[in-house]
Amino acid sequence: MAKELFILKDLCKDYDNNTILKSINLDIYEGEFLTLLGPSGCGKTTILRLLAGFEEPSSGEIILNGKNINSLPPEQRAINTVFQSYALFPHMSVFDNVAFGLKMKKIPKEQIKKEVETALLMVKLSKFMNKKPHELSGGQQQRVAIARAVVNKPLILLLDESLSALDYKLRKAMQIELKMLQRQLGITFLFVTHDQEEALSMSDRIVVMNKGKIEQIGTPKEIYEEPKNLFVAQFIGQANCFESKVLQESDNSVSLAYGDKTFSLKSKKSFKTEYCTILIRPEDFRVEKNLEDVKSNNFFIGELENIIYKGTTIDLLVKLEDGKEVIASEFYNEDSDALGYEVGIKLFLYWVEGWEVLLPHE
Numbered sequence: 001m002a003k004e005l006f007i008l009k010d011l012c013k014d015y016d017n018n019t020i021l022k023s024i025n026l027d028i029y030e031g032e033f034l035t036l037l038g039p040s041g042c043g044k045t046t047i048l049r050l051l052a053g054f055e056e057p058s059s060g061e062i063i064l065n066g067k068n069i070n071s072l073p074p075e076q077r078a079i080n081t082v083f084q085s086y087a088l089f090p091h092m093s094v095f096d097n098v099a100f101g102l103k104m105k106k107i108p109k110e111q112i113k114k115e116v117e118t119a120l121l122m123v124k125l126s127k128f129m130n131k132k133p134h135e136l137s138g139g140q141q142q143r144v145a146i147a148r149a150v151v152n153k154p155l156i157l158l159l160d161e162s163l164s165a166l167d168y169k170l171r172k173a174m175q176i177e178l179k180m181l182q183r184q185l186g187i188t189f190l191f192v193t194h195d196q197e198e199a200l201s202m203s204d205r206i207v208v209m210n211k212g213k214i215e216q217i218g219t220p221k222e223i224y225e226e227p228k229n230l231f232v233a234q235f236i237g238q239a240n241c242f243e244s245k246v247l248q249e250s251d252n253s254v255s256l257a258y259g260d261k262t263f264s265l266k267s268k269k270s271f272k273t274e275y276c277t278i279l280i281r282p283e284d285f286r287v288e289k290n291l292e293d294v295k296s297n298n299f300f301i302g303e304l305e306n307i308i309y310k311g312t313t314i315d316l317l318v319k320l321e322d323g324k325e326v327i328a329s330e331f332y333n334e335d336s337d338a339l340g341y342e343v344g345i346k347l348f349l350y351w352v353e354g355w356e357v358l359l360p361h362e
């Protein structure tokens with residue numbers, strides 16, 4: 001069982017009467033890659049600043065290894081931050097950038113040399129130790145920033161949008177590298193991003209935030225496959241949403257009306273509400289041209305409006321009989337080519353029962 005390193009308890013932060021964080025409750029485990037994900041302005045950076053000690057909470061507690069550290073100064077927290085701009089010293093070599101913190105601590109020269117060399121070896125930059133930051137690529141500069149942080153042996157590394165300045169290809173490569181580095185170092189990483197794909201591919205757990213509150217905490221799979229509410233469902237990936245009326249429910253099934261259609265679905269949720277959203281991811285729709293090929297009673301009929309080619313997949317934009325537009329996504333291969341999708345044709349969309357997510361309205 002993972003041990004908590006930090007516990008954030010009812011953490012609140014106000015700036016000039018504006019509530020920025022509302023009662024944040026979050027455990028951060030030792031050695032995990034945890035990501036704060038949410039739209040711009042939802043309070044992600046504020047959480048990092050509180051953890052690092054640059055700000056004090058308005059109320060609530062930050063507990064580190066069992067002790068309240070609300071007022072502990074930043075330099076006593078064993079927390080390091082890697083900022084988006086990396087904040088490297090431009091006039092110093094890679095070696096001196098990494099050595100800086102250790103020199104400030106007056107550690108003996110020989111030990112500094114050993115530790116910096118180990119850190120640079122880890123981030124595969126040994127060959128570059130005498131270069132200046134401007135002679136390095138964005139990805140290499142990021143690795144210097146990480147080496148500079150890990151050489152201090154922090155309990156946690158805070159990474160604020162640290163990949164967003166890189167181009168797409170380098171960002172993808174750095175995502176894998178950063179994740180591998182985290183595994184190898186065994187240090188807890190708290191990563192901030194508003195890029196859902198980045199969060200899904202890198203994290204052990206994701207904290208989805210909105211307007212200063214936590215909407216859901218879970219593994220990438222849980223967040224994607226079992227979103228707790230519409231905000232999470234729509235923020236992470238695409239989602240087709242059908243507002244339905246709850247007709248009847250029993251212990252393990254529910255019958256829902258969407259327009260003139262009635263869907264009977266298995267569900268262990270208890271519906272105390274009148275309405276419920278049926279959520280179907282684009283890739284969970286099966287698309288057929290003929291009714292006899294539809295393998296479920298739960299289906300929609302629509303007209304193909306647009307085909308968007310995406311390389312490995314194609315998105316089919318379908319207008320349903322009631323005018324609602326939905327997206328079904330299919331792998332692009334010779335078979336789908338052979339199906340001969342053409343704008344204007346009639347399509348049947350069904351889904352495998354159980355793949356839908358039911359979100360009762362609160």
Ligand SMILES: Nc1ncnc2c1ncn2[C@@H]1O[C@H](COP(=O)(O)OP(=O)(O)OP(=O)(O)O)[C@@H](O)[C@H]1O
Nearest residue numbers: 015016020038039040041042043044045046047194
């Ligand atoms: N020092 C401050 N004084 C007043 N308001 C602030 C201060 N710092 C942040 N805020 C406000 O707090 C809110 C949350 O900011 P924060 O930087 O934590 O968001 P974020 O989720 O990290 O956003 P982004 O993804 O854009 O960086 C914003 O509305 C911001 O304007």
